[in-house]
Amino acid sequence: MLGSKSIISFEDARAKAKRKLPRMIFDFIEGSAGREIASDRNSEIFNDIFLKSKVLAEIKDPKLNSKFLNYSFDFPFGIAPMGMCDLAWPGADKNLAETAKKFNIPLCVSTAASSSLEDLKKWGKDQTWFQLYVNGPTQDAWTLVDRAKAAEYKTLILTVDVPVVSRRVRDLRNGFIVPFKIGLKQFVDFSLHPHWSLSTLFKGIPEPKNFRHGSENRFDRNASRAGANWEFLDALREKWKGNLIVKGIMDTDDASRVQNAGVDAIWVSNHGGRQLDSSPPALSALPKIRNTVGPNMPIIFDSGARNGEDVVKALALGANFVMLGRPIMMALAASSKKGLNDYLSLLKDEIGVVMAQLGINDLEKISGDVLYDGISKNIR
Secondary structure (H helix, E strand, C coil): HHCCCCCCHHHHHHHHHHCCHHHHHHHHCCCCCCHHHHHHHHHHHHHHECCCCCCCCCCCCCCCCCCEEEECCCCCCCCCCCCCHHHHHCCCHHHHHHHHHCCCCCEECCCCCCCHHHHHHHHHHHHHHECCCCCCCCCHHHHHHCCCHHCCCCCEEHHHHHHCCCCHHHHHHHHHCCCCCCHHHHHHHHCCHHHHHHHHHHCCCCHHHHECCCECCCCCCCCCCCCCHHHHHHHHHHCCCCCEEEEECCHHHHHHHHCCCCCEEECCCCHCCCCCCCCCHHHHHHHHHHHHHCCCEEEEECCCCCCCHHHHHHHHCCCCCEEECHHHHHHHHHHHHHHHHHHHHHHHHHHHHHHHHHHCCCCCCCCCCECCCCCCCCCC
């Protein structure tokens, strides 16, 4: 019943998360680069995309299952890689892994996860993919690749749009650094949110566990990640025999070169607006990249999708699969595992409703034909 749901919209999840989280943590999750224009545009552009309703169609139970690479998922969406998820709520990483397994959707495990890549693979089984940052010395990245192989990950995601971490004004203003240093301002902020603070302290302050060596954590959030270059990609393709995805593509020339490097999928994303504030909306790049790489190249999309209609629009514009980040963190912060379950169920229901309005029963029927002719000039 509707009344039993803790979350009935993304906006609902965001509002609850904002009440529960210390400002520093909420701003870390929601914040973006610079003036946050790119982040705003990512979401706003979905409002300019119109879908073509069709009437009198024979509507049955919609088929939402999706085949991507050598996987069969129950839905066309998954969970994007996000660092330090346990900041949203203690145990978030484990909740993500177990819920992804329950819904049969992929969970992308960040290099900067609050839990080790081995633990996340154990919790999530075959639903887990590993996302690689070349953070600091290149040898550290190769060590992570070896660990992912030993843990039996089948899919590796190389993120390439963070040569350096951008200036995120909210984090600078709030004094957000990793590892945490708590001054008077942060102490007051945490004191005003005792439920989160006491629960987090009880479980232990989250840290990027993949960088822990004995008693020392060597993660440097601001270290250069420029080791992810074309030579590294070629070497990674040679070494990694499983699925290889490159994340952070916004340019058609880059898309062609990545495709020619022999990757298995391209991930169109502007990092949710967290890197280049003057980036165009990721959705505007999606059809251009689809036209460039052709109809058979698998494409993942993220950046700005918030609900089921957004997922359908991204699929119609050329994506094969859609990943979500901030909404997942907001749902976890709002109501922990129940919030995550409610939000993913919401996405499923919304996609089914939209498909009914479009007069289609099968996800594979979603194409550019469902777009209304008067779409935004930014998408053409």
